[in-house]
Amino acid sequence: MLEPDQLSLNIPETTKPRVIIVGGGFGGINLAKKLSGKDFQVVMFDKQNYHGFWPLLYQVATAGLEPDSIAEPLRKMFGSDDYEDFYFRLVKVTNINPEAKTVSTLIGDLPYDYLVIATGTKPNYFGNDQIRKYSFPLKQIPEALNLRSQMLQCFEQANMSKDPEVRKSLMNFVIVGGGPTGVELAGALAEMRRHVLPTDYPGLDFSQMNIVLVEGLDRVLPPMSPEASEKTFNYLKELGVEMRLNTLVDTYDGEVAVLKNGEQLKTNTLIWAAGVAGALIDGLPETSVERGRILVNDYNQVLGYDNIFAIGDIAFMKTPEYPKGHPGVAQPAIQQGKLLAKNIKRLFRQEPLEPFKYKDKGSLAIIGRNRAVADLPGNMHFGGFIAWAIWLFVHVMALVGFRNKLVVLSNWVYKFFTYENGTRLIIRPFVRKGDRAKRKFINKYGEE
Amino acid sequence: MLEPDQLSLNIPETTKPRVIIVGGGFGGINLAKKLSGKDFQVVMFDKQNYHGFWPLLYQVATAGLEPDSIAEPLRKMFGSDDYEDFYFRLVKVTNINPEAKTVSTLIGDLPYDYLVIATGTKPNYFGNDQIRKYSFPLKQIPEALNLRSQMLQCFEQANMSKDPEVRKSLMNFVIVGGGPTGVELAGALAEMRRHVLPTDYPGLDFSQMNIVLVEGLDRVLPPMSPEASEKTFNYLKELGVEMRLNTLVDTYDGEVAVLKNGEQLKTNTLIWAAGVAGALIDGLPETSVERGRILVNDYNQVLGYDNIFAIGDIAFMKTPEYPKGHPGVAQPAIQQGKLLAKNIKRLFRQEPLEPFKYKDKGSLAIIGRNRAVADLPGNMHFGGFIAWAIWLFVHVMALVGFRNKLVVLSNWVYKFFTYENGTRLIIRPFVRKGDRAKRKFINKYGEE
Numbered sequence: 015m016l017e018p019d020q021l022s023l024n025i026p027e028t029t030k031p032r033v034i035i036v037g038g039g040f041g042g043i044n045l046a047k048k049l050s051g052k053d054f055q056v057v058m059f060d061k062q063n064y065h066g067f068w069p070l071l072y073q074v075a076t077a078g079l080e081p082d083s084i085a086e087p088l089r090k091m092f093g094s095d096d097y098e099d100f101y102f103r104l105v106k107v108t109n110i111n112p113e114a115k116t117v118s119t120l121i122g123d124l125p126y127d128y129l130v131i132a133t134g135t136k137p138n139y140f141g142n143d144q145i146r147k148y149s150f151p152l153k154q155i156p157e158a159l160n161l162r163s164q165m166l167q168c169f170e171q172a173n174m175s176k177d178p179e180v181r182k183s184l185m186n187f188v189i190v191g192g193g194p195t196g197v198e199l200a201g202a203l204a205e206m207r208r209h210v211l212p213t214d215y216p217g218l219d220f221s222q223m224n225i226v227l228v229e230g231l232d233r234v235l236p237p238m239s240p241e242a243s244e245k246t247f248n249y250l251k252e253l254g255v256e257m258r259l260n261t262l263v264d265t266y267d268g269e270v271a272v273l274k275n276g277e278q279l280k281t282n283t284l285i286w287a288a289g290v291a292g293a294l295i296d297g298l299p300e301t302s303v304e305r306g307r308i309l310v311n312d313y314n315q316v317l318g319y320d321n322i323f324a325i326g327d328i329a330f331m332k333t334p335e336y337p338k339g340h341p342g343v344a345q346p347a348i349q350q351g352k353l354l355a356k357n358i359k360r361l362f363r364q365e366p367l368e369p370f371k372y373k374d375k376g377s378l379a380i381i382g383r384n385r386a387v388a389d390l391p392g393n394m395h396f397g398g399f400i401a402w403a404i405w406l407f408v409h410v411m412a413l414v415g416f417r418n419k420l421v422v423l424s425n426w427v428y429k430f431f432t433y434e435n436g437t438r439l440i441i442r443p444f445v446r447k448g449d450r451a452k453r454k455f456i457n458k459y460g461e462e
Numbered sequence: 463m464l465e466p467d468q469l470s471l472n473i474p475e476t477t478k479p480r481v482i483i484v485g486g487g488f489g490g491i492n493l494a495k496k497l498s499g500k501d502f503q504v505v506m507f508d509k510q511n512y513h514g515f516w517p518l519l520y521q522v523a524t525a526g527l528e529p530d531s532i533a534e535p536l537r538k539m540f541g542s543d544d545y546e547d548f549y550f551r552l553v554k555v556t557n558i559n560p561e562a563k564t565v566s567t568l569i570g571d572l573p574y575d576y577l578v579i580a581t582g583t584k585p586n587y588f589g590n591d592q593i594r595k596y597s598f599p600l601k602q603i604p605e606a607l608n609l610r611s612q613m614l615q616c617f618e619q620a621n622m623s624k625d626p627e628v629r630k631s632l633m634n635f636v637i638v639g640g641g642p643t644g645v646e647l648a649g650a651l652a653e654m655r656r657h658v659l660p661t662d663y664p665g666l667d668f669s670q671m672n673i674v675l676v677e678g679l680d681r682v683l684p685p686m687s688p689e690a691s692e693k694t695f696n697y698l699k700e701l702g703v704e705m706r707l708n709t710l711v712d713t714y715d716g717e718v719a720v721l722k723n724g725e726q727l728k729t730n731t732l733i734w735a736a737g738v739a740g741a742l743i744d745g746l747p748e749t750s751v752e753r754g755r756i757l758v759n760d761y762n763q764v765l766g767y768d769n770i771f772a773i774g775d776i777a778f779m780k781t782p783e784y785p786k787g788h789p790g791v792a793q794p795a796i797q798q799g800k801l802l803a804k805n806i807k808r809l810f811r812q813e814p815l816e817p818f819k820y821k822d823k824g825s826l827a828i829i830g831r832n833r834a835v836a837d838l839p840g841n842m843h844f845g846g847f848i849a850w851a852i853w854l855f856v857h858v859m860a861l862v863g864f865r866n867k868l869v870v871l872s873n874w875v876y877k878f879f880t881y882e883n884g885t886r887l888i889i890r891p892f893v894r895k896g897d898r899a900k901r902k903f904i905n906k907y908g909e910e
Contacts, residue, residue: 016632021622024665063614063888080530087886089662101665104618104888121622156890166511170552174469174569184464214537217472217549438535440511440552441603442890 021121025101028055031362034117034124036107036295037132038065038088041326041347045130046092046100048355053362055099057126059119063087063104066155067413069344072195074158076202077166077210077437081155083413110297112319118297128358131295131308131316131324132351135342138289138306148268149286152195161285162437163444168282173217179280185223186281188271190263191288192229193237194343194379197246199285200227201381204253214438226256226279228263230288235387237341238377241395242387249381249397263288290342292328304330307339312369314354320361325350331370340372349373378405383431469569473549476503479810482565482572484555484743485580486513486536489774489795493578494540494548496803501810503547505574507567509554511535514603515861517792520643522606524650525614525658525885529603531861558745560767566745576806579743579756579764579772580799583790586737586754596716597734600643610885611892612731621665627728633671634729636719638711639736640677641685642791642827645694647733648675649829652701662886674727676706678736683835685789686825689843690835697829697845711736738790740776752778755787760817762802768809773798779818788820797821826853 025032031054035042038060049056064085073079092100109118110131116123137153139146150161165187172184187203189196203225212220227234227250233243234250234257250257262274263284271279292307302309302316307330309317314329316322326347330339340346350370357367376390380402388394388401396404473480479502483490486508497504515532522529540548557566558579564571585601587594598609613635620632635651637644651673660668675682675698681691682698682705698705710722711732719727740755750757750764755778757765762777764770772778774795778787788794798818805815824838828850836842836849844852 016619016623016628020625020628021619022624024622024624063618063886080528081889082528082885082887085887085889087662090886093661093664103622104615105622155887159889167552170511171464171469174472174551174553175464176470176472177468180464180468213541214535216541437530438511438538439530439533439603441529441533441607 018121023103023105023119023122023124025055025057025103025124028099030055030099031127032057032125033128033130033358034059034126035130035132036060036117037134037293037326037328038062038102039068039132039134039326039347040344041132041134041351042130043088043091044348044351045132045325045355046097046351048352049358050096050100052099053359055101056097057101057103057124058088058092059103059105059107059117060088061104061106062154063089063102065091068153069194069409069412071152071155071158072199072202074155075152075161075165075199076206077162077439078202080437081159085155107295110295110322112297112322115321127321128361129322130354131322131328132326132347133293133295133328134347135290135327136293137286138291139286140289142265145263145266145284145286148266149190149284151286152199153290159441160444161283163440163442164283166438166440167443169211169215169218173215181218182222182224183269183280184282185218185220186226186279186283187224188226188228188263188279188281188284190228190284190286192227192231192234192257192259193287194235194377195287196227196229196285197234197250197379197381199287200225200250200255201253201385204250204255205382207254210438224256225254226258226281228258228261228273228288230260230262232260234259235379237343238379238387239389239393239395242377242379242389242397245387245397246379246381249385249387253382253385290327292330294328298322313357313367314350314370323354323358325354333372336372343377345375346372378408380405466569471551471553471567471570471572473503473505473551473572476547478503478547479575480505480573481576481578481806482507482574483578483580484508484565485582485741485774485776486510486550487516487580487582487774487795488792489580489582489799490578491536491539492796492799493580493773493803494545494799496800497806498544498548500547501807503549504545505549505551505572506536506540507551507553507555507565508536509552510602511537511550511552513539516601517642517857517860519600519603519606520647520650522603523600523609523613523647524654525610525887526650528885529607533603555743558743558770560745560770563769575769576809577770578802579770579776580774580795581741581743581776582795583738583775584741585734586739587734588737590713593711593714593732593734596714597638597732599734600647601738607889608892609731609733611888611890614886614888615891616730617659617663617666621663629666630670630672631717631728632730633666633668634674634727634731635672636674636676636711636727636729636732638676638732638734640675640679640682640705640707641735642683642825643735644675644677644733645682645698645827645829647735648673648698648703649701649833652698652703653830655702658886672704673702674704674706674729676709676711676721676736678708678710680708682707683827685791686827686835687837687841687843690825690827690837690845693835693845694827694829697833697835700833701830738775740778742776746770761805761815762798762818771802771806773802781820784820791825793823794820826856828853 033056035058064087067084070084105119116125137151168184172181175181235243264274265272266284308324310324310329310331314323327342378388380386386401386405388396388404481504483506512533512535518532521527553567564573585599616632620629623629683691712722713720714732756772758777758779762771775790826836828834834849834853836844836852
């Protein structure tokens with residue numbers, strides 16, 4: 015590949031105002047879509063070349079979906095003639111330079127008229143480097159694929175291990191974080207244990223497989239209602255998931271997790287779904303950042319700036335209803351992105367801006383294949399079949415809007431409801447960094 | 463992961479005869495399927511946990527298919543009750559011990575009554591280590607995904623390069639080997655150049671993109687008829703593929719390929735589809751091996767042994783019709799696998815064996831999306847629509863038999879005929895080993 019000095023961003027000069035969007039997630043793409051047309055030049059930077067439908071990422075990890083079902087290349091999304099003046103660059107933004115009104119990337123600088131930071135979040139290990147080294151995060155597609163490979167390899171090895179204690183450790187899975195990611199992952203793993211794995215591994219006794227969900231607060235799904243939490247707790251128990259509430263993980267060395275209450279859990283696979291931190295970019299003053307997120311006003315303007323904005327998970331908009339900022343889910347990002355497009359146009363035309371008011375359309379979580387909980391506006395709480403039908407409808411509509419392909423949709427629905435699919439593939443054997451010497455032992459295949 | 467001494471193959475003792483099959487490719491799976499039932503214990507070893515439909519691998523590389531469309535986990539394939547006494551182990555076989563009648567694996571030894579080597583082939587670089595280091599092979603799914611990432615990254619970089627010469631090099635693709643793999647890959651790349659890439663990269667001039675196919679013999683598709691070769695040559699020319707016949711590649715250093723006639727081709731991507739060698743396992747005497755393949759008689763018995771067999775690409779069965787052995791395609795492997803199942807049963811019952819007689823059902827190759835050539839028994843040669851329809855029918859039937867899922871099938875057909883799919887994803891950025899220092903520049907994402 016080329017050296018930086020051989021590359022340039024290659025964005026044409028323009029007389030139109032230029033909007034730079036950093037991040038092609040829910041916020042970034044909804045903003046870019048509404049900025050289509052002839053009035054602005056839009057430049058999007060991302061470290062990946064695709065947009066991911068993250069609510070279903072856990073299904074890639076549990077071999078229920080393939081990555082292409084939840085990822086769309088950004089060039090394809092913005093490839094049509096509607097987006098004449100849209101430019102995508104696969105490059106990392108390293109610095110914001112508010113004085114110069116430029117951003118710096120690994121390739122070069124680019125001036126902006128409007129800058130929108132929509133970079134989302136990254137895992138937060140709360141300073142625990144050991145956990146960062148040995149745990150499995152679940153925020154990106156390669157991480158989901160690595161987790162999938164890890165699980166399948168654990169079962170292959172369990173099938174061949176001489177020592178029952180070692181076998182148990184391979185078949186124990188600890189999920190840290192009882193929010194939606196952790197809960198949905200636990201449910202999916204439990205379904206695999208019940209419906210899929212015994213057929214694949216007839217030599218293993220899956221009553222020996224343990225799934226433990228560890229949560230620091232006093233209930234699972236803390237962002238949802240107490241009713242939803244209680245139903246979810248019961249569903250998880252029915253599925254055989256063990257829960258440890260009011261508990262944090264102190265240490266994990268790749269073999270034993272020690273909880274703060276002293277309990278030890280032997281496991282080869284600890285999945286970290288317990289905390290996120292904003293994916294900040296250098297260059298904003300400290301006063302614009304709080305609790306790892308970028309402080310914004312009701313117009314998503316970064317405090318202290320007219321023409322720098324932040325939307326989605328990275329933004330911290332304090333409102334009476336949400337004094338700690340909006341939840342880190344898709345809807346605030348989507349809504350802020352859409353409104354910001356309007357507000358940027360108004361700003362350009364020197365018209366008054368519209369403040370953001372989050373429309374909470376509700377929350378959903380699915381536990382396993384056919385249990386779900388729903389909180390809907392108006393303080394309505396559902397479980398059971400109704401919640402499940404709502405979850406299905408919402409996600410199906412989102413995906414159809416997302417990929418717009420009924421064939422892909424039917425494939426996904428089919429795969430989701432049967433486990434008669436072929437995704438239990440170990441394409442690239444996963445080996446933790448510390449285990450590189452052992453890599454040769456397992457398989458001469460590899461990442462390269 | 464575990465150390466070898468913590469693992470054992472864990473295959474139950476049995477009074478039945480044990481058949482060990484090394485390799486879950488076309489030969490191995492067809493043999494195992496016909497050995498289902500109660501008479502034998504069948505143990506299959508493979509370094510991967512899935513069987514791959516390799517004729518369509520090039521489509522994974524050119525972002526037309528996702529891996530799960532062409533791969534089926536072996537545990538799923540043999541998971542039903544028809545295969546009660548079938549065992550799969552994800553482990554590499556390191557040695558054959560004919561005297562002891564055992565095989566050695568990285569985990570331990572296992573005795574056999576009948577041993578079948580069905581390991582297929584690996585790329586043959588003819589001793590050229592530099593080419594091995596810098597070229598892109600295309601025999602396995604991770605290799606296809608790496609090639610896909612490489613191509614997409616080349617275009618991203620070309621879109622940002624300052625130097626027109628560098629840009630051209632990034633947009634040049636050299637395919638070495640004019641057999642079916644090389645031809646089909648060249649055709650698919652040419653279709654991408656025509657239909658997909660200009661929309662994705664409107665800033666690039668794709669008339670600058672060159673696809674060069676290098677072949678050492680005097681025609682493309684040497685295994686097929688001269689009529690097929692000629693039609694294929696014309697189709698490739700129509701698609702804008704340049705061909706260099708009667709030419710070999712001398713050196714390639716990652717930037718410039720030098721042909722034996724002295725011509726230099728600047729390219730960042732040289733794909734090696736030019737030679738295969740048998741994937742031999744240590745332990746057989748030299749007299750049982752010729753030209754890198756295992757010599758077998760008409761019953762697929764390895765010369766000198768009654769109970770060791772080889773089938774498929776690794777086997778070298780000299781017959782009057784095929785003095786150089788059968789072609790390295792799927793049909794001989796499939797047919798030998800099926801017959802060997804019958805012969806093993808006869809051997810066990812001490813009945814006479816049936817000699818293998820290859821039924822050449824014909825050869826097909828597809829060039830791009832809608833051009834194909836077909837050689838059928840009876841010296842019939844087709845091009846154009848008829849050949850294409852035959853190709854489609856054969857591959858559709860093979861896949862339906864393979865995955866048995868109409869939904870997956872329709873998805874595949876849909877993806878194949880439109881390019882309206884989302885597989886142009888760079889999931890794991892590809893970085894050649896020598897470029898590791900540059901990895902950080904491109905992307906902070908990676909294999910782990």
